[in-house]
Amino acid sequence: MANNFVVFISYSHDSPxxxxxxSELAVKLRHNGIDTTLDQWDLQPGDDITRFMERGILDADRILVVCTDNYVSKANAGEGGVGYERMIITKKNIEKQGNLKFIPIIRQTLTEDKTPEFLKDRVSIDFTDDNQFDAKFEELLHERLLVPPVQRPDVPHIESLRIKNYRALRDIELKQLKPLTVLLGANGSxxxxxxxxxxxLTECFTVGLHQAWNKRGGLKELRSRGCDGPIEFELKYREKPKSPIITYHLSIDENTEGPFVETEWLQWRVGRGGKHVRFLNFERGTGxxxxxxxxxxxxxxxxxQLDGTSTLAVNMVGQSAQHPRVGALRRFITDWHLSYLSTDATRQTTDDGPQKRLSTTGDNLTNVIQYLQERYPERLEKIISLLSDRVPxxxxxxxxxxxxxxxxxxxxxxxFxxxxxxKFTSDGTLKLLSYLILFHDRQPPQxxxxxxxxxxxxxxxxxGLVDACRVACMMSQFMITTHSSRFVNELYPDEVWVLYRDEQGFTVCKRASEMQGIEQLLxxxxxxxxLWMEGFFEFGDPLTNAGGPKRNLHAH
Incomplete structure (x- = not known):
């Protein structure tokens, strides 16, 4: 199949x-190499809607028609955007394009008419049962879109994270994290x-606890003000979808000799109703x-017996083939990529030769491009094509x-x-180029x-940047902070967490989907x-109560 194979998705806006x-269907298609046209991504305010529909339908290699009762009704009656698309997809056009171009997808239909009249003789795919989504997607991808099967690696996923006594994070927990998680809040929240x-955590595993600790000023600067006890992290994660949740607990304190690991353990529960098994358990270097x-x-x-009390058990024991679960966590954490991208750094000249992965600052951008030129020119060509779509x-x-x-x-x-x-290229161009290279790494950070x-x-x-993140989420989990309402416009409320500092100065957080009235307004x-900019969020406005909760959340 050609790399420029294009799919257009026709659907009705029944509900958020x-x-x-x-959107999630489109993301999976894009991740599998299908150039997917979707109004949520490709139609901007002020664009000509009718031209978008015409070009999308006529230029596409395949058209996915997502059928619901509402879609079928509008298509048959010729109403709204669905009705206009129906006018474009005339019987003559269907006959001209052949049987393969139009693929009905049954999403939600309670009536006997599962598809519009003009698609009555087309073989459909039933996506009504979410439990069968993966199987039906494979059918769509391999049998109808003719994409050859590819074995993709399983990607670990953090389900929740609890942090105690880490600076302003006295006791904070984010649960049921999504592949894309975005943090909002006033400056200093x-x-x-x-x-x-x-x-x-990454530095504790890569350069050692002492260096990571001292870099941040030690216990005096790290522990939450006025609090006692160690700094604690508790991470719940899955190694792959539907695998058991594993809990990793790490507790760190300091004495006259420096930082030490107070406690460190790993546990999981195998099978329904099974008891938790703590399969790694260490305290002060022994366990x-x-x-x-x-x-x-x-x-x-x-x-x-570890080398010392500042040695992380997972980091040391995880190097042994005897302990694959521990090794998997070690590889996961050491693979995290925290981007501190500097456009000045991306402009640097270098003589280090080709390199596989972009650094955290982007100072090896030239080396990574050289690597792609020499080893994977088609991947670089795709990246440049995506960049040129965004940079005129x-x-x-x-x-x-x-x-x-x-x-x-x-x-x-x-x-020219x-x-x-x-060094004369715009900051925005270099930043977009760096992100696209990071997202399209052959083995991207997890x-x-x-x-x-x-x-x-x-x-x-x-x-487009949110779109690129969503596609990359198939291989990587994302944690993003932002102050941009435009960026947030493209997010779902359960992907967004809003932070503020309480009266004691410690951070509190809440998911946007749990805020009063947000779901109804969406x-x-x-x-x-x-909604965020107009003050509908319960907190997070730097000009109201220092970003804290509004004392009287008024109706708008």
């Missing part, structure tokens, strides 16, 4: 839940501190671990080896014949954290980011 279902938790692929109570614990006139991204061994990054835009050096990705980008590009067609 239905729109989200269609604790977003960056939450972000730093992931950086701190035990149950080996094996599926450690349970029948296993014999092996006693271990951009034509080429290239690297050039200088006489002194350094390599320069060059970017060419139309109508000669490319310019990266968790990606980004602070304020909207910086330097035109507001209308943020829809059902009425309002945008989430606009």
């Amino acid at each position: 839940e239905h729109k989200r279902w269609v 604790g977003k960056s501190t939450f972000f730093d938790v992931f950086a701190f 035990s671990i149950i080996p094996g692929e599926k450690p349970d109570k029948t296993g014999t614990p092996i006693k271990e 006139r951009l034509e080429m991204v290239d690297t050039e080896l200088m006489m002194d061994g350094r390599r320069l990054l060059k970017i060419k835009d139309a109508p 014949e000669q490319p310019i050096l990266a 968790l990606i954290g980004i602070e304020e990705p909207e910086n330097y980008l035109h507001p209308r590009l943020l829809t 059902d009425a067609g309002r945008k989430l980011g606009k």
Whole structure:
């Protein structure tokens, strides 16, 4: 199948839940290499809607028609956008395009008419049972869209995170985290501190507890003001979808010799109704671990003495093939990518040669592009194509080896014949290029954290950036902070957490979907980011009560 194979999705805006279902279907299609056209992504305010529908339907290789009672009724009656699309998809056009182009998808129908009249003779796919979604998607992908099956790696997913005594995070817990999680809040509300938790844990595993601890000023600067006891992290995660939840607990304190691990343990429960098994349990450098692929109570614990009290048991024991569950967590945490992207860093010249993955600052951007040029030119071509869709006139991204061994990054835009050096390229172009390279890594980080990705980008590009994040979420979990209402407009309320500092100065958080009236306003067609800016959120407004709860949340 050609790389430019295009699918257009025709559907009715029945409800926010239905729109989200269609969006998630489109994300999965894009992740599997299908260039999918969806109004939620590709139709901007002020665009010509009729032209969008005409071009989308006529130019697409396949048209997915998502059938609900509402869609069928509107199509048969010729009403609204669905009715206009029905006019475009005439019987003559169907006959001309052949039987393969139009694929009815049955999503929700209570009447006998499962599809519109013009698709009565088309074989449909039944997506009404969400429990069968994966199987039906495979049928759509491989049997109807003819995409060859590809074995994809299982991606770990953090289900919840609890943090205690870490700076302003005295006791905070985020539950039922989504593949895309976005934090909002006034300046100083604790977003960056939450972000730093992931950086701190990664550094504990990569450079060691002492260095990560001292870099942040030690216990005096790290422990929540006026609080006693150790700093604690508790992470609940799955190694792959539907696998048992594993809980990782890490407690750190400090004495005259420096930081030490007070307690560290791992536990899970295998099977329904089974009891929790703590298969790794350490305290101050001494403990035990149950080996094996599926450690349970029948296993014999092996006693271990670590190199010191500041050594993390998971980091040391996880290097042994005897302990695959521990090793999986170690690989997961050390693979996290916390982006501190600097456009100045991306402009650097380098002589280090090709490199596989973008660094946290982006200072090896030229090296990664060189790697893609030499090893995976088709992947680089795809990235440049995506970038050119967002940056007008951009034509080429290239690297050039200088006489002194350094390599320069060059970017060419139309109508000029000669490319310019990266140091003269706009910050926004370099930032988008860096993000696209990170998202399209052949083995992307299993968790990606980004602070304020909207910086330097035109507001209308943020829809596409959220789209790119959603596609990348198939292989990576995202943690993002933002101050952009445009970015938030493209999110679902259960993906958004709002933070504020209480009267004691500690961070409190709440999911947007749990705030009074938000779901109802979204059902009425309002945008989430606009609701945030217009004061409908219960807190998070820096000009009202210092970002805290509104004393009288007035009706709008």
